[in-house]
Amino acid sequence: MPSQPVDLSASADSPLEVLVVSDVSGRGSKLGGVPVVSGEITESLAALPNVNVTLLTVGSTEKHGDARIALIPKTEDWESVRLLDVARNGQPSDVPGLPSPEEWRPDLVFGHSRYSGPAAAAIKERWYPEAGLGHFVHMPVRRYAQIQGRPQEEQDKIARIEQEVLGRADLAVGVGRLLTGVAREMAAANPRQPAFHEMIPGAEIVGPPVAPVRGETTNILFTGRVNDAIKGYDHLLRVVAELRERGVDARLRVRGVADWAVEAESRRAAEAVGGAEFVDIRPYTADSAELEADLAESHLAVMPSVSEGYGLVAAEAASRGLPVLVNAESGFGEFISDTTRVPEAVGRSFVVPDLGMDERPGERAEVWARAINNVITDYPQMVDRAAQLRAVLGDYSRRDAAAGLVEAFRRVAVDPRGHTVQGPNGVLLRPDGSKVPALRDTRGMSLGAMDYPNGMAPGAGAGRRAEEGRSARSGRSSAPRLPGPDRSSRKGM
Structure with missing residues (x-):
């Protein structure tokens, strides 16, 4: 009721x-x-x-x-x-x-x-x-x-x-x-x-922004599940291969693979992009230092999902000042495309116009390859826009x-x-x-x-x-807390 x-x-x-x-x-x-x-x-x-x-x-x-x-x-x-x-x-x-x-x-x-x-x-x-x-x-x-x-x-x-x-x-x-x-x-x-x-x-704004300096190599970061069609990971492998065929020295780091699947996925991804040295498959981690290192060692974070309810991984990367590219059909993509929240020249430059292309993977890969190449070509300006987006996220x-x-x-x-x-x-x-x-x-x-x-x-x-037992200073209960958490990880669905 x-x-x-x-x-x-x-x-x-x-x-x-x-x-x-x-x-x-x-x-x-x-x-x-x-x-x-x-x-x-x-x-x-x-x-x-x-x-x-x-x-x-x-x-x-x-x-x-x-x-x-x-x-x-x-x-x-x-x-x-x-x-x-x-x-x-x-x-x-x-x-x-x-x-x-x-x-x-x-x-x-x-x-x-x-x-x-x-x-x-x-x-x-x-x-x-x-x-x-x-x-x-x-x-x-x-x-x-x-x-x-x-x-x-x-x-x-x-x-x-x-x-x-x-x-x-x-x-x-x-x-x-x-x-x-x-x-x-x-x-x-x-x-x-x-x-x-x-x-x-x-998205928490903590510490100074990451300061990626681009050389001949462009390091691309993907964080998420690789075995789910929703995430667009196979499309991304195709994109990286296409970039490399065009002479772009793109390297892909993948964070989020199950421990037991890292070796097999490394072989599969290496074959897809043209070499083991061009892709770095890493297991899932909750360690903040490892996640921070992923961002600090990358030039661009990508979220190539076919559809994404929101897109926390992209928001977290953007909050660190890293240029990002996200799919159009995503909550974060809609957020940064909203000109009442984010300046148009800033937000929309990070959204790939791939709406409705999920059943046309070749066309989608081409659109994503073009978007990544545009970031590489105009990297200093994209870093500046990423800093502006980070400032907006400070209000959220x-x-x-x-x-x-x-x-x-x-x-x-x-x-x-x-x-x-x-x-x-x-x-x-x-x-x-x-x-x-x-x-x-x-x-x-x-x-x-x-x-x-x-x-x-x-x-x-x-x-x-139940005001009894509450601290007048903080409003928190002074009664014993409920049982504390066990730190061991759990298996889910």
């Missing part, structure tokens, strides 16, 4: 309690972009001054900043299957260290994609019926299934999972404009519509994303079918670009993004606020 309107007349002194439900979370999961983005969202929410976050996940995970972590004991099932089983058939007491509903209740429950969205909805409805429900859309699931060659029946089945969750959610969060549109499309047939929020997952930090997300949820009370867009510095905008007016409490005072009360559902009185 959907939650009721938020009581804005309640005190703003208590922290907002958020429960994030995710089958796996964090870069250490080695399972791609969804757990990385979901982990960063969890950590960023937990860093806000008046928000307490609990992460409910399966088996083990890494530390997520100030978030407390509740671990469901793992079985032989996939993490998503185990999570859904506990959500539908278990109780909070089945999770070691998770307080009973009498001791603690969240104001908001978040789930991510089809892997944890159904579990989050079940937990909200069975364990915490007064909480609000938020759902993150991370992938254009029907489009991905189409690219992977799955039959129409399977495409429909996959999309229906999230469609049903969206019919129960109070807030649908699209990671970027493309995925917000996907969320709207999936929810369109539901009799009940949620509010929608377009979130820009932050992870903290900004978290603050805007909290404010978007607050607005559900007054506009339950609204649509907000994250602007610079976490400011909320309407889809037409106009600024969303600040919410005001019953005394006519503006409520800041960080000042939302605990107990967001009706009937959330003093007994729900």
Whole structure:
């Protein structure tokens, strides 16, 4: 059952309690972009001054900043299957260290994609019926299934999972404009519509920009799965081979291959590009020093995906000041093509005009080869434009994303079918670009993004606020934290 309107007349002194439900979370999961983005969202929410976050996940995970972590004991099932089983058939007491509903209740429950969205909805409805429900859309699931060659029946089945969750959610969060549109499309047939929020997952600006100096060789960096047609990796091998045939000394570094597949992929890639010395296949890593070295030793980062929900790897490279090239059908491509956010001469110079070419690989390879050659030919100017893009990304930090997300949820009370867009510095905008007016409490005072009360559902009185044991200085609980994470990596789907 959907939650009721938020009581804005309640005190703003208590922290907002958020429960994030995710089958796996964090870069250490080695399972791609969804757990990385979901982990960063969890950590960023937990860093806000008046928000307490609990992460409910399966088996083990890494530390997520100030978030407390509740671990469901793992079985032989996939993490998503185990999570859904506990959500539908278990109780909070089945999770070691998770307080009973009498001791603690969240104001908001978040789930991510089809892997944890159904579990989050079940937990909200069975364990915490007064909480609000938020759902993150991370992938254009029907489009991905189409690219992977799955039959129409399977495409429909996959999309229906999230469609049903969206019919129960109070807030649908699209990671970027493309995925917000996907969320709207999936929810369109539901009799009940949620509010929608377009979130820009932050790219942190840390330290000086990378300073690539180009010589005779151009080092190209690809980060991602090589065994998924979605990522366009085989197209990229064809592009590198074509560049080399034209006399361009292009070298490719590939980061993200499973340890056991590195040797075989090295042989395959070497054959495709014309020699082992022209391609460097490296295993997946969560080590920040290794990832930083990849960027520092490259002249250009590429994201040749056929379709990409957002494109965190490109955003991370751009945040370090490295020139990037991204596909047109991507959330990050749409973001940097938006002239209200990024100067046209800057953003669009990094987007390859390959829309609709996924079934024409030869033509697509030609377009990408031309784009890479243009970067090489005008490299000093592209480095300058990369610096300008990096400056723009400074207005879209992870903290900004978290603050805007909290404010978007607050607005559900007054506009339950609204649509907000994250602007610079976490400011909320309407889809037409106009600024969303600040919410005001019953005394006519503006409520800041960080000042939302605990107990967001009706009937959330003093007994729900659990103010006992909280630090007056920080608003954080002084009670013992939930069990800490196991650092070992997990296998996923």
